[in-house]
Amino acid sequence: MRVGCPKEIKNHEYRVGLTPGAVREYVAHGHEVVIETKAGAGIGAEDDAYRAAGAKIVSSAREIFEKADMVVKVKEPQPEEWAQLREGQLLYTYLHLAPDPRQTEGLLGSGVTAIAYETVTDERGGLPLLAPMSEVAGRLAIQAGATALQKAHGGRGILLGGVPGVLPAKVTVLGGGVVGLHAARMAVGLGADVTILDRSLPRLRQLDELFAGRVHTRYSTIDALEEEVFSADLVIGAVLIPGAAAPKLVTREMLSGMKRGSVIVDVAIDQGGCFETSKATTHSDPTFEVDGVVHYCVANMPGAVPVTSAAALNNATLHYGLQLADRGLAALTENRHLRNGLNVHRGRVTNLAVAEALGYEGHAPETLLKSA
Template identity: 55%
Template structure:
């Protein structure tokens, strides 16, 4: 299979979908790899390193899309890329369709094979290709939140760890999954008081056992959230419904319960956000203020630490990408249920229920579409 790696062109997205080590792995199996020049520069990988690993370097993104049977990316295609995508071309990347009706209709129209990192799922319901970036984003949420709590950045002027004689800041983490766990660990390490909320009692019991003494657990419901936001300095939104739109846990009316300068970091923004007032921002303009509350809603947070993020992501994606290349997307998805769950749109048909429900669009079972799909 011919593999294509275009340069990411989303605002301040510095990650790359394949490292030179990944190129070597494909080349040894007989799969030619075409990489757009400078695609790896943001992550610290030179064109020479790719060429030495066996890649053919192409000058433009158009050339990469034109030659590749499988496009491997990090972020979803943006509008300028839509016309480049060919019918039956396999795209393996983060899509987060439920947060973008425009992207969903565009991929339906292009009749591509859209296999989303974020919905590849193991038997234990874990999401192996979302986990590494959730780890990065969870840890970054505290790093960024602490920065925007500074007064010159619009925050309350609170040092999360406090100092002798002064209480530390309070951090509220909504969601006890990968993002929430990593955020709580980072905040606790800084010395903050942390409350982590979830709707699963077994998850809360686990977190209560493993977290340090300055982390409390609390059942997530509207009453408890309204109580906690009144004293929180930093609020992290890390809830996830795989492949579907995130629920709005903090509504516009709740903002008036918070103290001016409180910071909210919405890590769920890729899936539409878990705060009613959330809207996607970029690393160039990461925050905005609503009712004196600072909102940080960058949709590609790990893109700010591309060296770490690229290595973490490609460690997870490469085995799946090799299987797709070796067997072809159809045979690989029939054989591997984890990959099959990653299929969101196949040749113009939505095959992931969360996407169809987000926009009220027609849905077909993936097994039915796989049997009749053109190879």
């Protein structure tokens, strides 16, 4: 199979879908790999490194989309990219379709078969291709929040960990999954006063044991949510419903009860955000203010640390990517966890959460793949 990797064009996105090490693996499996020139520049991987790994370098993304049987990316295709996709082609990348009707329409119109990293599953019920970026984003959320809390950035002017004789900042984490866990780890490490809210009692027990009393855990009710958000200096939105739009846990009305200069970091923004006032921002203009509350809603947070995040992403995606390259559509038929990643196939939506969120008819992927 001919596998192609274009340079990412989303604002301040420096990651790359295939590292030179990943290219070597595809080549070792007998596949031809085509890389757009400077695709790896953001992680310090020059064209010569890709050539040494066995890839062919081409001068434009257009050649990738024209020639590749499978396109491997990091972020969702932008309008100029989905316009170049075609029927029979595999697209393997993050998609986050539920809050993005335009992209969904574009992918349906192209006829492409699109596999979303964020809905591929594993034997334990986890999301193995989303997890590494959730780890990065959770940790970055605390760095971003700590910066936004500085007075010069519009925040309250609070040091996250405080100093002897001065109380630390209060951090509230909404969601105890991978993002929430890693955000709490970072915040605790900096000395903050941390509370995690979740609706899974087994998960709250796990977190309580893991942190050995260094964080507060609380079952998430409306009352609990309001109390914690109103008293927080920094609120991390770390809620995920796989494939679906994030629930709006914090309403516009609730902002009036928050401290002036407090900070919201909405890590769920890729799925539409879990704050009613959230809207996607970029690394070049990451924050905005609503009712005195600073919002940080960058939709590709891990892109800020591409060397770390591209390596972590490729470690996770390579195994499934090789299955797709080796077996094509048969890999989706044979591996139910990989099949769970199928979101769009030849003009039809195959992920039920996406279909429900956007008003499409959902099609069972097994049926469509069998007919193909």
